[in-house]
Amino acid sequence: MVQQQPHDAGVFQPAQILVALRNKLTGRNVKVEFTISIEDSIYKTNRFGNWNLNQHLQKIQNRQNESVEIQLHLTPADWDDTIWGGDDPSSWGEEIPENRMPKEMYRPVTVTVEMQNNNPQSIYASNSRNLAILNPESKPDQIGEDVWNAALNSISDARNPRILILLQPIWIKAQRFSSRSGTVQSPTLVVVHHTGGQHINSAIYHFTGENARSSAHYIIDRDGQIIKMVMNSKCAWHAGGRRGSYWGGKDHVNHFSIGIEIVHADGSDGNNPFTEEQYGALISLIRNLQRRYSIPRHRVVGHSDVAIPPSHNCPGPNFDWRRLEDEGLGLRPDLNLMISLNPDDFPIKCNSNNPLIKELINDLKEIGYHLPENPSDSEIATAINRFKRHFLAGSRRPRDVSWNRATNGDNVDFNVAQMIKAVRNYVAPLK
Numbered sequence: 001m002v003q004q005q006p007h008d009a010g011v012f013q014p015a016q017i018l019v020a021l022r023n024k025l026t027g028r029n030v031k032v033e034f035t036i037s038i039e040d041s042i043y044k045t046n047r048f049g050n051w052n053l054n055q056h057l058q059k060i061q062n063r064q065n066e067s068v069e070i071q072l073h074l075t076p077a078d079w080d081d082t083i084w085g086g087d088d089p090s091s092w093g094e095e096i097p098e099n100r101m102p103k104e105m106y107r108p109v110t111v112t113v114e115m116q117n118n119n120p121q122s123i124y125a126s127n128s129r130n131l132a133i134l135n136p137e138s139k140p141d142q143i144g145e146d147v148w149n150a151a152l153n154s155i156s157d158a159r160n161p162r163i164l165i166l167l168q169p170i171w172i173k174a175q176r177f178s179s180r181s182g183t184v185q186s187p188t189l190v191v192v193h194h195t196g197g198q199h200i201n202s203a204i205y206h207f208t209g210e211n212a213r214s215s216a217h218y219i220i221d222r223d224g225q226i227i228k229m230v231m232n233s234k235c236a237w238h239a240g241g242r243r244g245s246y247w248g249g250k251d252h253v254n255h256f257s258i259g260i261e262i263v264h265a266d267g268s269d270g271n272n273p274f275t276e277e278q279y280g281a282l283i284s285l286i287r288n289l290q291r292r293y294s295i296p297r298h299r300v301v302g303h304s305d306v307a308i309p310p311s312h313n314c315p316g317p318n319f320d321w322r323r324l325e326d327e328g329l330g331l332r333p334d335l336n337l338m339i340s341l342n343p344d345d346f347p348i349k350c351n352s353n354n355p356l357i358k359e360l361i362n363d364l365k366e367i368g369y370h371l372p373e374n375p376s377d378s379e380i381a382t383a384i385n386r387f388k389r390h391f392l393a394g395s396r397r398p399r400d401v402s403w404n405r406a407t408n409g410d411n412v413d414f415n416v417a418q419m420i421k422a423v424r425n426y427v428a429p430l431k
């Protein structure tokens, strides 16, 4: 047992930590409250500015031999449970006028310091997600700077106290977005993306930079934490503009969709799974959006489904669409209906004169894919390959050929043709 060092009255470390935290957070959209419990007494602060810290410290120091618990609760200053539904992103409302939105909001954090005889016994910080955090190793940026500053030394034992407190953003306003087209009442499609990077920082950095050219409504971090960056009522720039995107008879997908980015590096040749937490968060977010906007259940697609430029690989080969299909979300094959294809007819070339190809073109159109009137052979191949990037990804991914080989080329094999028919069977009655 190590003898505790007697504490100088001037060195009251938990209080210093709390003061430092307060100073760092002053001026941010953060409301800070202390609760200090000494035996049966509880002292609560108001918002900063209305509170005399010294007075409270005096009370603590006068009662050195008693047990003291200090709680610091950080809440976004504009937090309004009646509008925001508290800490649950799935219940975030659209009711807040944009001019009332802060630029950033952070998840509430509670810091608890336990004192005995004026010595810190323990300190821990928590939020509902265990301080899921931005990776401090990646490039600090203008949003992140204050977050890094809020990482403070604190207490693990009385003599060498350290705890890292990083604030978890829940809302960071993206640089680029626009109004939805006047004819769009509310979103009718969800588009899934992957960020192409390992850490959420680079995506946030990208979307908040002065020169940003794109944005998304949501980003889902590796641990399932959801950050919102564009209001649902606005048009985020995620899927390509008028000439760059198409789904279900309409171009300019941004105008009628919600874009969700999932933090994930490419890894088209390696096995780089999305995390369980990401699938869980994505599914609950999509369910919530569907309920809120009555988005039909099959209207959840990938960026590669809607992008006009060929060879688009997003959310890529590792994203397992079956995880959504199992929840009744998105496109899925219905293999119960009759599919009258003969395996001996395959593989076939993407040739517009082939009657089987003509049939598949109609099926793809009915599902929602882009195909111009009288498509050329290469336009047909592009549409088929968009379909492959969705339905050969994840657990359906062929193991014997590279992803590029599996999803490029101008052939259709029996397996893919059958899948096109089965997905069309699923979608047709829902339209």
Ligand SMILES: [Zn+2]
Binding pocket: 192, 193, 194, 238, 303, 314, 315
């Ligand atoms: Zn994308």
